[in-house]
Amino acid sequence: xxxxxxxxxxxxxxxxxxxxxxxxxxxxxxxxxxxxxxxxxxxxxxxxxxxxxxxxxxxxxxxxxxxxxxxxxxxxxxxxxxxxxxxxxxxxxxxxxxxxxxxxxxxxxxxxxxxxxxxxxxxxxxxxxxxxxxxxxxxxxxxxxxxxxxxxxxxx
Amino acid sequence: xxxxxxxxxxxxxxxxxxxxxxxxxxxxxxxxxxxxxxxxxxxxxxxxxxxxxxxxxxxxxxxxxxxxxxxxxxxxxxxxxxxxxxxxxxxxxxxxxxxxxxxxxxxxxxxxxxxxxxxxxxxxxxxxxxxxxxxxxxxxxxxxxxxxxxxxxxxxxxxxxxxxxxxxxxxxxxxxxxxxxxxxxxxxxxxxxxxxxxxxxxxxxxxxxxxxxxxxxxxxxxxxxxxxxxxxxxxxxxxxxxxxxxxxxxxxxxxxxxxxxxxxxxxxxxxxxxxxxxxxxxxxxxxxxxxxxxxxxxxxxxxxxxxxxxxxxxxxxxxxxxxxxxxxxxxxxxxxxxxxxxxxxxxxxxxxxxxxxxxxxxxxxxxxxxxxxxxxxxxxxxxxxxxxxxxxxxxxxxxxxxxxxxxxxxxxxxxxxxxxxxxxxxxxxxxxxxxxxxxxxxxxxxxxxxxxxxxxxxxxxxxxxxxxxxxxxxxxxxxxxxxxxxxxxxxxxxxxxxxxxxxxxxxxxxxxxxxxxxxxxxxxxxxxxxxxxxxxxxxxxxxxxxxxxxxxxxxxxxxxxxxxxxxxxxxxxxxxxxxxxxxxxxxxxxxxxxxxxxxxxxxxxxxxxxxxxxxxxxxxxxxxxxxxxxxxxxxxxxxxxxxxxxxxxxxxxxxxxxxxxxxxxxxxxxxxx
Numbered sequence: 001x002x003x004x005x006x007x008x009x010x011x012x013x014x015x016x017x018x019x020x021x022x023x024x025x026x027x028x029x030x031x032x033x034x035x036x037x038x039x040x041x042x043x044x045x046x047x048x049x050x051x052x053x054x055x056x057x058x059x060x061x062x063x064x065x066x067x068x069x070x071x072x073x074x075x076x077x078x079x080x081x082x083x084x085x086x087x088x089x090x091x092x093x094x095x096x097x098x099x100x101x102x103x104x105x106x107x108x109x110x111x112x113x114x115x116x117x118x119x120x121x122x123x124x125x126x127x128x129x130x131x132x133x134x135x136x137x138x139x140x141x142x143x144x145x146x147x148x149x150x151x152x153x154x155x156x
Numbered sequence: 157x158x159x160x161x162x163x164x165x166x167x168x169x170x171x172x173x174x175x176x177x178x179x180x181x182x183x184x185x186x187x188x189x190x191x192x193x194x195x196x197x198x199x200x201x202x203x204x205x206x207x208x209x210x211x212x213x214x215x216x217x218x219x220x221x222x223x224x225x226x227x228x229x230x231x232x233x234x235x236x237x238x239x240x241x242x243x244x245x246x247x248x249x250x251x252x253x254x255x256x257x258x259x260x261x262x263x264x265x266x267x268x269x270x271x272x273x274x275x276x277x278x279x280x281x282x283x284x285x286x287x288x289x290x291x292x293x294x295x296x297x298x299x300x301x302x303x304x305x306x307x308x309x310x311x312x313x314x315x316x317x318x319x320x321x322x323x324x325x326x327x328x329x330x331x332x333x334x335x336x337x338x339x340x341x342x343x344x345x346x347x348x349x350x351x352x353x354x355x356x357x358x359x360x361x362x363x364x365x366x367x368x369x370x371x372x373x374x375x376x377x378x379x380x381x382x383x384x385x386x387x388x389x390x391x392x393x394x395x396x397x398x399x400x401x402x403x404x405x406x407x408x409x410x411x412x413x414x415x416x417x418x419x420x421x422x423x424x425x426x427x428x429x430x431x432x433x434x435x436x437x438x439x440x441x442x443x444x445x446x447x448x449x450x451x452x453x454x455x456x457x458x459x460x461x462x463x464x465x466x467x468x469x470x471x472x473x474x475x476x477x478x479x480x481x482x483x484x485x486x487x488x489x490x491x492x493x494x495x496x497x498x499x500x501x502x503x504x505x506x507x508x509x510x511x512x513x514x515x516x517x518x519x520x521x522x523x524x525x526x527x528x529x530x531x532x533x534x535x536x537x538x539x540x541x542x543x544x545x546x547x548x549x550x551x552x553x554x555x556x557x558x559x560x561x562x563x564x565x566x567x568x569x570x571x572x573x574x575x576x577x578x579x580x581x582x583x584x585x586x587x588x589x590x591x592x593x594x595x596x597x598x599x600x601x602x603x604x605x606x607x608x609x610x611x612x613x614x615x616x617x618x619x620x621x622x623x624x625x626x627x628x629x630x631x632x633x634x635x636x637x638x639x640x641x642x643x644x645x646x647x648x649x650x651x652x653x654x655x656x657x658x659x660x661x662x663x664x665x666x667x668x669x670x671x672x673x674x675x676x677x678x679x680x681x682x683x684x685x686x687x688x689x690x691x692x693x694x695x696x697x698x699x700x701x702x703x704x705x706x707x708x709x710x711x712x713x714x715x716x717x718x719x720x721x722x723x724x725x726x727x728x729x730x731x732x733x734x735x736x737x738x739x740x741x742x743x744x745x746x747x748x749x750x751x752x753x754x755x756x757x758x759x760x761x762x763x764x765x766x767x768x769x770x771x772x773x774x775x776x777x778x779x780x781x782x783x784x785x786x787x788x789x790x791x792x793x794x795x796x797x798x799x800x801x802x803x804x805x806x807x808x809x810x811x812x813x814x815x816x817x818x819x820x821x822x823x824x825x826x827x828x829x
Binding site for chain 2: 026027028029030031032035039043044046052053054057059092093094095096097098099104105107108111112115116119120122123126127128
C-alpha cells in the first residue's frame, strides 16, 4: 500500500510533464549564432531603397542582400566597426540611422541641448520676472457688472 | 459602369458641388472684409449661412465619390486607381482616403464639418466675432480646396474607362488603417478652430478670457482625436506591418507627434490662463504653432519631400502649392501675432517659483523642447541636403536616445505638478505629500533593478518614475476621498471615490489621462527592454524555443480570398496549446506582398509570429524563415491609449454654464479695461 501510494505520488508529480508535452516529433531548431549580431548591425543601417526602414526591418531584396553581406563579413571574422565602416565607405554617411558626431552630424546632437537650455532659461526668466512684479489689487466690479451678475442670477 | 448598368453617373454633380463650395468658401473669407469696406455690417452674418452651404455642397461631393466607389464607376480616376470589383464593401468606402486625392478631400470635408459646427455654436455665444472666425476658416478652406480642385482633383475622370480597377494598397486593407487617417485628420483639422479663434482675437482685439474656455474644449477634442489617431496607427503598424514594432520615428509619425506635443503643452497652459490670467501671448503662440505643425504634417505627407512609408507619390506641383500655402499661412499668422500679440497683458503674476503655474511653465518648456527636437531630427536631413548636398539619415536610434531624457523629465513633472497648489506651495506640507509617492517610486525602481537584473539603467529609472507618478495619483485621490468622508461618514468607500471623481471631473479626468500615460510608459519599457526575438529556418515538425514558450511549426497551406492569395503557416504552442497562423498575402497586380503577423495576446505578453520566405532544403523539404517574438506588456500600450481617451471624456463631460462664464468673464475684462 505504501509503495502504491509512493508510485501514485511520483506519477502525480510527473503528470503535468506528461500532459503538457504532446508528442512533438520534431527537433528543436536554434537560431544561427550569427543572427543576433547580424540583426543588431542591420538595425543601425538604413535600407537604401526603402522608405525609411532599417535593413533589419525591410523586406526589400536589397536589404536581404545586405544582411547576407553582413553575415558573410561576420563569418570572415570582421568586427562590428569594420562592417559598418565597410557600408559607410560604400554608401556614405547616409546609411547610418544614427548620425555621427562630425561636422554635418554634430548639429543634431548639439541643437537639442541648446534648445532645451534656451527654453529653460526663458522659462526661468518668465517665472522670475513675474514673481518680482507686484500683484495688482483685487478686481473691483463696477455697478454695471454687478447688475449683470444679478441679472444672470435671476435667470438661473 | 456598374455591372448591372443601373448606376447613375453622379460624379459630375459632385464635381460641380465641390467647385461651388470652393467659390462659396472664398466668399465666406471675403464677406467680413466686404461688410467692413461697404459699411454694411449685416452682410457679415452671411458667413454662418455660407458655412452651412459649403458643408452641404462638400458632402454632396463626398457622397458622389463614395457612391462611385460603391458602384465601381471606373470612369472616375480615384475609383479606378484604388478600388476594383473584388474589394469588400467596407474597404470601398474607406478607399476614399486610400490615395492622396481622396484623403485631401476628406481633410476638407472634416474642415467644413467643423466650420459648420462652429457656425451653429457661435450664433448665440459669440455672434459679434463669429464672422471673423468663420472668415479665417473660409480662407483655410479656400486654400485646401484650391489644392484639391486644381492639383489633386478627386473628381478627375479617366477615359477610356477601364474594365477593372487597380487595387487599394493592401496595407490599407485593415480595420485599424481604415480608422487611423480620419482620426488623425479630425485632430489636425480640429486645431484649426483654436487657430481661427486666435486669429480673430488678434485682429479684433478680443479679450482672451472670453474665448479661452471655448478653445479649450476644441483643443481637447482635437487632441483626443490626434491621440486616438496616433494610438491606432501604432496598433496598426504593430499588428499589420509585421515587424513587431509600433513606433518607428518615421517622418510622418513625427509629423503627427509634433502637433500632439505642442497641443499637449497648449491644453496645460490654457488652464494656467483660465485660472491665473497669465501667459496670454504664449497661448496664442502655442495655438498658431500647433496648427502650423498640423499643416506641416499635411505638407510632409503630401509633398513627397521626405521618404516615408506613408508618402504618396505625388507630382511636384502639389508640393510647391502646399509649400507656398504654408508659407502664406505662417507669414500672415505669425506676422499678425508679432504686430498684435501683446494686445493683452498678463493680469496676474507668478507669485512663487514653486507653484502650479510655474510647474506648468516647465511643462511647456519641456513639451516645446520635445517638439523642437523632433522637428529638428525630421527636417535637418532635408535642410542639410538642400544646403550643401550631403545626405545623412536621422533615424530611430537617434530619436530613442534624445527623447528618452525628455520623457523622463515629463514623468517627473507629471508626478510633482498635480501636488503643488496654485499661487504658492507650502514647502513643509508639500514635502509631507511627496514622501509616500517618492517611497513608492524608489521601491518600484529598486524592485525592477533587482528582479530584472541585469537590466539597462533606463528600465529602473523609468519604472521608478512611473511608481512616483502613480503614488502621487493615489495620494491625491486618497486625500480628497478622506476629506469627503469627514463630511459623509455614512457613505461606503466606493461611493465616496465615485462622487469625489465625479464632483471634480475636470481634475480627475486629467489624472485618468495621466494614468493612461503611465500604462503606456510601462508598455514602452516592457517592449523596449524585455522583448525576445528569434529568427529561425524551420521545416514542418521543427520546434523553436523562445522564453518559456515552445512553438512547433506544422507547415503551410495556401488559400485564395476575394482580394488576395495567402500563404499561411501554422505554429502550435506546446506549452499553452494556442495556435498562431502568420500569413504572407499576395494581392497581385504589382503590389508588394504583405506579411500579416499572428499574435497570441494575454495581459502580460504577446507571442508574435511572422512567416518569411521559403528556403529550399535537402531532400525536397521546403523550409521557411520564421520570426517569433515575445513582446511583454504590449497590451498596456493599447489599454493606456483607451484610458487616455476615457479620461479625456471625463474631463469634457464637465460642463460650465455658458451664461455664468460669460458674465464672469465680461466682468473680468471690464475690470481689465
